[in-house]
Amino acid sequence: MSMMRLMPAALLLSIVASSAATAQSSADDPYLWLEDVGSPRAMDWVNAHNARSVAVLESDRRYSTLYAQALEIASAKDRIPAPTFAHGEIYNFWQDADHLRGIWRKTSLADYKSATPHWTTVLDVDALGKTEGRSWVFEGADCLAPDQKRCLISLSEGGEDAAEVREFDLDTGRFVANGFHVPRAKTNVAWEDVDHLLISTEWTPGDLTASGYPYILKRLTRGQPLATATEIYRGTKTDVSVSAAVQHDGHGNTFAYLQRGIDFFHSETLVLTPNGPVKLAIPQKANIAELVDGRLILSLDEAWPAAGPSFVAGALAQLDLAATKADPAHPKPRLIWSPGPRESLAGVSSTRDMLLVSTLDNVRGRAWVYAPQAGGGWNVRKLDLPDNLTVGFGATDMKSNLAFVSASGFLTPSKLYLTDVGASGNALSVAKSLAAKFDASGDVVEQREAISTDGTRIPYFVVHRKDITLDGNTPTLMTAYGGFQASETPYYSGAQGKLWLERGGAFVLANIRGGGEFGPRWHEAGLGVKRQIIYDDFAAVARDLIARKITSPRRLGIQGGSNGGLLMGAEFVQHPELWNAVVIQVPLLDMIRISKIAAGASWQGEYGDVNADPAVMAFWRKTSPYQNLKTGVAYPEPFIFTTTKDDRVGPQHARKFAARMEEMKLPFLYYENTEGGHGAGADLKQAARTTALTMTYLQRKLMD
Missing domain, CATH: 2.20.25 (N-terminal domain of TfIIb)
Structure with missing residues (x-):
């Protein structure tokens, strides 16, 4: 991926963007008009600020080369076709x-x-x-x-x-x-069979939750007009969403169910039976991950005490399919895998006969094959893959036991292996190898730890030249995500290597709390009003880099997108003395009006509800980046990037933050791509331009 890596690959749920709401007066917030995404007044503001930023960055002597290199890497014919x-x-x-x-x-x-x-x-x-x-x-x-x-x-x-x-x-x-x-x-559609779809959508105007998702599920028969589809289930407007799914295994078994989203992390699961939906008695933070050989595979993001003490948060469990269909109210779970103190579940998939599980061990990838045994047990074996890399299962075949397995690292070009997981042994053949996109011969990757404000050890990766001089002068780019239980692991980026590492820069990936690197507990440590610890973790890594003299505030820049953009905004206002460059991408920044802008109402499970909980309101009043910009502070000049077509987070946050900075006569660069959704661009040229603008900004700030 390019330097515009919006963490994670899977980011936030999508939702309908809203126009300016009236819950807050213009006296309290003079920039509510910028929330009207496509209004002529708002777009005139966008175009004027785009022109100013483009004039600065594209006139830099480096821009044309950076753009050409970013486009060449992004469009190279020798990339691995997924x-x-x-x-x-x-x-x-x-x-x-x-x-x-x-x-x-x-x-x-x-x-x-x-x-x-x-x-x-x-x-x-x-x-x-x-x-x-x-x-x-x-x-x-x-x-x-x-x-x-x-x-x-x-x-x-x-x-x-x-x-x-x-x-x-x-x-x-x-x-x-x-x-x-x-x-x-914003529709959820699932095949029930060749002649029937399960659809949740906005059937009539207003059939959406407060979060902007559909909450009415219907069955559509082939040839039937959409308007006459048969209703199956109706949630409420206070839910996040209602959606359906159908699991298949390689032996012809199926399992149709729906999920009623209570918040972003909690949901009720209902089995679709001939007599209608019936609630499945599993924890609200449990998800049906796969169906293998007649066994439903569940990932647990919370403990299941009723099932037994070994069913801890982060574990993998199974239910017998036939028994579950017959009696959803009384499931009989069986444990498959339970994490150790530094382990977490990274992914679950399957082939015709096998369950495939990827895990993290101190943020290092592992891949396992589980073969079903008589009586409900499993035979387990570990695939022999390189250590200290990100590994995981890619495409799998339901009609055979073939599976693709990927491996990559910061300095290790991606490899795609093909294996028959049903065969004995661990035979892996290389199906595709990515050619090196930059010279990594002089670089090294280290995994270090910083101590946060509560004494917790926060791991981070740092990529730098082997002959680095520890004098604080290495230009260093640091990133993290810190939310939604998304794990950040090493990855190979040709653009990052060519446009940053080859030019002498160092790169840092911080595994701060809020993510999933160490399971649900790592995520839950920073939920709601506990979120300050996430920002403390990030600052602790920065101070550790400075203490080791890898870099210094003059040479340290930070970058993040989406929830990571909120992280960048928080670090920008809380610790302006630590950075000389801050890239804030497709961000959340106004945490007081978050529920009124795009997807905000659906993310209250992560951030808390400012409208219903005074403690949450008090926390964000002192923490929300938009509300906490101050005059007279020596902030670094940030680069703020968003897109008009982002109907997930929305461009409103970025616009208002920039407008407030302008009001305070604070320096900033702002660029809003008119397409692209919640990402860098709608096509390769747009994405390459975003990468080149970002890298030009970073090199101006940290390398000059």
């Missing part, structure tokens, strides 16, 4: 200089493993957009198991989260005439 098993072939979504919006294409497995696969284009998104006069962005395909012939393709306008869903036939390579179609909306 594979997906579907309908007996390998599918891949691909973007390059000739296909800026991308093509969905296919080849055989044997051909995929060759040095030069022969691809057949299935869907050309650039051509589709040109034909239809739309700025289409491919948002993925959901293909119906087991034959995976029919797929639901999601297309968004300019990269926003709202999408149009169309049925596609892989045999004909065409959209299905008079097939399933759901108009643009």
Whole structure:
């Protein structure tokens, strides 16, 4: 990925963006008008500030080279094409200089493993957009198991989260005439079978929760008008959302269920039975991860005392499918895996016969294969993969036991292995290797620890030259995410290496609390009014870097996006003396009005509810970046980036923060891409421009 890495790969849930709300008067907040995303007045403000920032950054002597290098790396033909098993072939979504919006294409497995696969284009998104006069962005395909012939393709306008869903036939390579179609909306759609969909959407205007999600689930039969779909379940407007899912295993078993989201982390799970939905008696912070050999696999984000003391937060459990369908109110769980003190669950997937589990051990990746045994047990073996890297399972095949496994690190180009997890032993064959994108021969990766304000040890990775002089003069870029139980692990970035490390910069990834690197407890340590400890962790890592003389405040910059953008905003206002550059990307910054802007109401499980809890309001009154900017403070000049099409976090936070800085006559650079959704851009050129603007800013501040 580029330097515009918005942490995590999976970020926040999407939601309908709102216009300016009236809960706060313009006297209290003079920039409410900037919350009206597409108004002429707001866009005039955006265009004026874009012009000023572009004039500064694109006139820098480095910009054109940085842009060319970022685009070359992002569109390189020798990137590893991410594979997906579907309908007996390998599918891949691909973007390059000739296909800026991308093509969905296919080849055989044997051909995929060759040095030069022969691809057949299935869907050309650039051509589709040109034909239809739309700025289409491919948002993925959901293909119906087991034959995976029919797929639901999601297309968004300019990269926003709202999408149009169309049925596609892989045999004909065409959209299905008079097939399933759901108009643009924040919709959840799941295949029930070839002739039925389970859909939650805004059926009539206003059928949305306070968070902006649909809460009414219906069944749509092929050929039936959408307006006449049959209602299955109705949540309430105070829920976050209602959505459905259907799990399949390699032996023809299925499990259809719905989830009623109470908040971002808590939900009720209901089994879809012939007599209607029936509540499944599992913890509210438990998720159905897979269905393997007739066993439902559950990941537990909270302890399950009723099941026994070994069912701790972070564990993996199973339920017998048949027994669960027969009696959802009395499940009989069995433990599969429980984490050690420095371990956490990283991912769960499956093949036809096997359960695949990836874990973190002190933020180092591990991959395991679980083979079902008679009586409900498992035979477990560890895959022999390089240590000190991020490893995990990629695409898996439901019709065989083939699985792709990935491994990469800061200085280790990504490798994609293919293995038959059903065979004995740990045979791994290299299917694809990424060519090195920068010279890493003079660099080294270290894992260190800083001591936070409460004495907790906070691990972090630092990448730097082997011959570094410890005099505080190394330009250093530091990042973290710190929220939503998202784990931050080492990754290979050609742009980061070429545009930063090769130029003598150091890079730091901090595993602060709020993430999931050490399981649910690491996340819960910073929830709601406890969030200050997350910001303390980050500052502690910075001070540790300075104490070791790896860098100094003059040479230290920080960067983060989304919830990481909130982190950057908090560090900007709390510790302006620690940094000389701050990149604030697609951020949350106004935590008092968060529930009135875009997705804010759905994230109260993470941040607390300022409208209902006085303690939460008091905390954010003294912590929210937008409300805590002050005149007379020597802040560094930040680079604030957002996108107009971000209907997840919304551009309102960034706009208002910049406007308040302008009112206070504080220096800043602001850039708002008009497309891109909650990311760097809607196509490769937009993303490369964002990367080049960001890197130009960082080099001006930290390397000059």
